[in-house]
Amino acid sequence: MDFSFLQDDLTYLLWGTFPEGPPGGALLTLLLSAGSGLASALLGLAFGVLLVMLRGPALAALTTALGFLRAIPVLMLIFWTYFLLPILFGVDVPGVLSVMAALALVGGAYLGHGVAAGIRGVGAGQWQAGLALGFTRWGALRHLVLPQALRMMLPSFINQWVTLIKDSSLAYIVGVPELSFLATQVNARVMVHPAEIFLFIGAIYFVFCGGLDLLVYLLNRRPRRA
Amino acid sequence: MDSSLISTFLADGFLAPKYLGWLLDGWLMTLWASLLVVLASTLLGMAFAAARESGRAPLAHAAGVYVALFRNTPLLVQLFFWYFGVPALLPEGVLAWLNGTHALAVGSTELLRWPSFEFLSAIVGLVAYSTAYVGEDIRSGLRGVPASQRIAATALGFTPLQALRYVVLPQALRIAMPPLLGQYMNILKNTSLGMAIGLMELSYRARQAEAETWKTFQVYGVATLLYIVAIAALEVLAHGLQRRNARRSR
Amino acid sequence: MKKLTLLTLVFGLVGLVPLAHADRLADIKKAGVLRVAAFDANPPFGFVDAKSKKIVGLDVDYADALAKKLGVKLEIVPTNPANRIPLLSAGKVDLVFANFTITEERAKVVNFSIPYFASGTQFIAKKGTLTSPEQLSGLRIGVDKGTTNEIQLREQFPKATLVAYDDTPFAFTALRNGNVQAISQDGPKLIGLLANVPDRDKYEIPPFAISQDYIGVGAPKGETALTELVNTTLRELEADGRAQKIYDAWFGPTTKTPLKRIFKIGDKT
Structure with a gap:
């Protein structure tokens, strides 16, 4: 095991050429996953609410759309948003944003079903109480059901975040300079220590994801104590 | 926007049979690899769940560390490690053997051929990763079976192993089935990362066909469609299983 | 099939829109x-x-x-x-x-x-393993996805086994690991690659090219x-x-x- 490449490349792997250049490496991985994490939470919330509130063909259309998003490998989806949509619609979205959009869509599609289940899980009693108090259906959702559902769902939101951090590594395929991409660059230069390089960045991902994992564990434990 | 590209698309029409053949080959490889990974990770996952629930602290701890390590690092990095990294650590002889051709043959008919190192490391990497998920789902299933079931089985004269095999495990698997099917779909989609280490599955073939035809939309359209078909088939299977289970438990 | 009709629809729409070509x-x-x-x-x-x-x-x-x-x-x-x-x-x-x-x-x-x-399509192999183009047919050769090298090899040496990677250094790592016996790229690129390899004396670029590009x-x-x-x-x-x-x-x-x-x-x- 020879980790001497770290002498030259540690900061490059951690934050790229920042602050002279744009953020890269582990810093960009964090930014990417934070951005798409936030967007996927919002999307998931919207999808979940719509899954509960919509009826008929609109519901069928949404379910089908979410089904598509969950059926396509993330790698393919990144290709679509990065290369194909710009060609189709002539919009030029910066690379980082298009990867963020792809990850947010997938994350949102997964969270949507969870949110819907959470809302349904709060129970008919709460809905009826809300309606009896004079709330509209949307009012009851907004003020009574959603706050309870979201509290229960916090762990699954964080879990989704762990998935997003890991999936952001797929951005390497379109050359977005996040951690995995920079690792392949460093590997290409060092040439003879692939095991060490991939172990090292694996460790960085582990710190990020493991930290969030620990948070979920603590969150899950707290209600039991109370 | 490039209008000439669109007109090229309209003029050129669809993919030549040769390239459709490539994509279909890739699809079959995707399905084959997925099947192997599903089977292996389910078997290993059971052993794994048993280890975590064994009550033996060192064993349960080791299994816990495994889950944390494999679930908290990206699959892509794991695959890079297995394919590019591990060989650099292996002794020369082992590596030569792994890369060599070995065949199990009866007379002149070849029964089994030693797979390529790309295939081998992709499967190993995917199984190692997936087991951490599948194992945890089976474990939740195990926990969902009431303790009274095991006690009743033991009272009926089953040994602990028999109780696990005939009474607890079947029920646990039924409980775990919905999340497990979700994992199996993830496995199918995750095989796409094999393209980074030379596994000739659907995404690899799509890139290859694209590089030769430049029919980006047609190639990725067909590939995406093939993934959707495979996942939809799994979904139908899942529905069927769930309906059967619902009927059984009634 | 629904997806296909959707795609055709999208393509159709794009085809119809007059494109402001800047x-x-x-x-x-x-x-x-x-x-x-x-x-x-x-x-x-x-x-x-x-x-x-x-x-x-x-x-x-x-x-x-x-x-x-x-x-x-x-x-x-x-x-x-x-x-x-x-x-x-x-x-x-x-x-x-x-x-x-x-x-x-x-x-x-x-x-x-x-x-x-x-330049032209050439190869890197461990010293002494590759001396003439005829040998290529029996080898596992690492190439880069989306290169002319891959296409030329497939056409000229259909019996060779090709493994495609995302970039040349990956292919070279596979060569070092023995997963492929040769890698193919444009000659000058290979010279550049080899010059940066610490144990470069183990490898060589055989003096033949299979194309002129x-x-x-x-x-x-x-x-x-x-x-x-x-x-x-x-x-x-x-x-x-x-x-x-x-x-x-x-x-x-x-x-x-x-x-x-x-x-x-x-x-x-």
């Missing part, structure tokens, strides 16, 4: 930035400099000369071989300077400049003004000796990768 050259001047796709792991054409962490190399120097002539800033977008055409088609970059082999097939979807470099600058299809400007600039660079200087900086006798210059810009159009 002049890319004017866009570049307006934006003040020239976006160029270059390799980031293929010395000496394009690679991340160990110290500055910037992408440098022969291709980057050419791109830089062009940006200077235009009076705009140069922005390098890292690419691997397979992403070059998608990057152009998707409008993510204005030009590709990445050891881009000119072929008829590619010319259907991109504009090529006149050639500024010549010309390298050009890639521009979006139909962007005639931009392509013409690239051509004029390349000719100027040759005329005033800057092309020779760029070449010497990366392949000259005092570099890590000395290689005789056999091709001058304008030798072939």
Whole structure:
């Protein structure tokens, strides 16, 4: 095991050429996953609410759309948003944003079903109480059901975040300079220590994801104590 | 926007049979690899769940560390490690053997051929990763079976192993089935990362066909469609299983 | 099938919309930035400099000369071989300077400049394992996805087993690990690769090539003004000796990768 490449490349792997250049490496991985994490939470919330509130063909259309998003490998989806949509619609979205959009869509599609289940899980009693108090259906959702559902769902939101951090590594395929991409660059230069390089960045991902994992564990434990 | 590209698309029409053949080959490889990974990770996952629930602290701890390590690092990095990294650590002889051709043959008919190192490391990497998920789902299933079931089985004269095999495990698997099917779909989609280490599955073939035809939309359209078909088939299977289970438990 | 009809619908719509076709050259001047796709792991054409962490190399120097002539800033977008055409088609970059082999097939979807470099498909193998092209048929050969090398090998040596990777250094790692017995790329690129390998004495580049190729600058299809400007600039660079200087900086006798210059810009159009 020879980790001497770290002498030259540690900061490059951690934050790229920042602050002279744009953020890269582990810093960009964090930014990417934070951005798409936030967007996927919002999307998931919207999808979940719509899954509960919509009826008929609109519901069928949404379910089908979410089904598509969950059926396509993330790698393919990144290709679509990065290369194909710009060609189709002539919009030029910066690379980082298009990867963020792809990850947010997938994350949102997964969270949507969870949110819907959470809302349904709060129970008919709460809905009826809300309606009896004079709330509209949307009012009851907004003020009574959603706050309870979201509290229960916090762990699954964080879990989704762990998935997003890991999936952001797929951005390497379109050359977005996040951690995995920079690792392949460093590997290409060092040439003879692939095991060490991939172990090292694996460790960085582990710190990020493991930290969030620990948070979920603590969150899950707290209600039991109370 | 490039209008000439669109007109090229309209003029050129669809993919030549040769390239459709490539994509279909890739699809079959995707399905084959997925099947192997599903089977292996389910078997290993059971052993794994048993280890975590064994009550033996060192064993349960080791299994816990495994889950944390494999679930908290990206699959892509794991695959890079297995394919590019591990060989650099292996002794020369082992590596030569792994890369060599070995065949199990009866007379002149070849029964089994030693797979390529790309295939081998992709499967190993995917199984190692997936087991951490599948194992945890089976474990939740195990926990969902009431303790009274095991006690009743033991009272009926089953040994602990028999109780696990005939009474607890079947029920646990039924409980775990919905999340497990979700994992199996993830496995199918995750095989796409094999393209980074030379596994000739659907995404690899799509890139290859694209590089030769430049029919980006047609190639990725067909590939995406093939993934959707495979996942939809799994979904139908899942529905069927769930309906059967619902009927059984009634 | 639903997806297919949806796609056809989308394509149909796009086909119908009259496209406001802007002049890319004017866009570049307006934006003040020239976006160029270059390799980031293929010395000496394009690679991340160990110290500055910037992408440098022969291709980057050419791109830089062009940006200077235009009076705009140069922005390098890292690419691997397979992403070059998608990057152009998707409008993510204005030009590709990445050891881009000119072929008829590619010319259907991109504009090529006149050639500024010549090379041919060659190989790296462990010393003594590869001496003649005939041996290729029995070998496992590592290639890069989306390269002419892969296509040439498949056509000329259908019996060889090809394994395609995302970039040449990955293929080389596979060679070191013994997963493939040879890797294939353009000769000068292989020389650049080998020069940076610590245990380079174990490997060799057998002295034969299976093709003769010309390298050009890639521009979006139909962007005639931009392509013409690239051509004029390349000719100027040759005329005033800057092309020779760029070449010497990366392949000259005092570099890590000395290689005789056999091709001058304008030798072939």
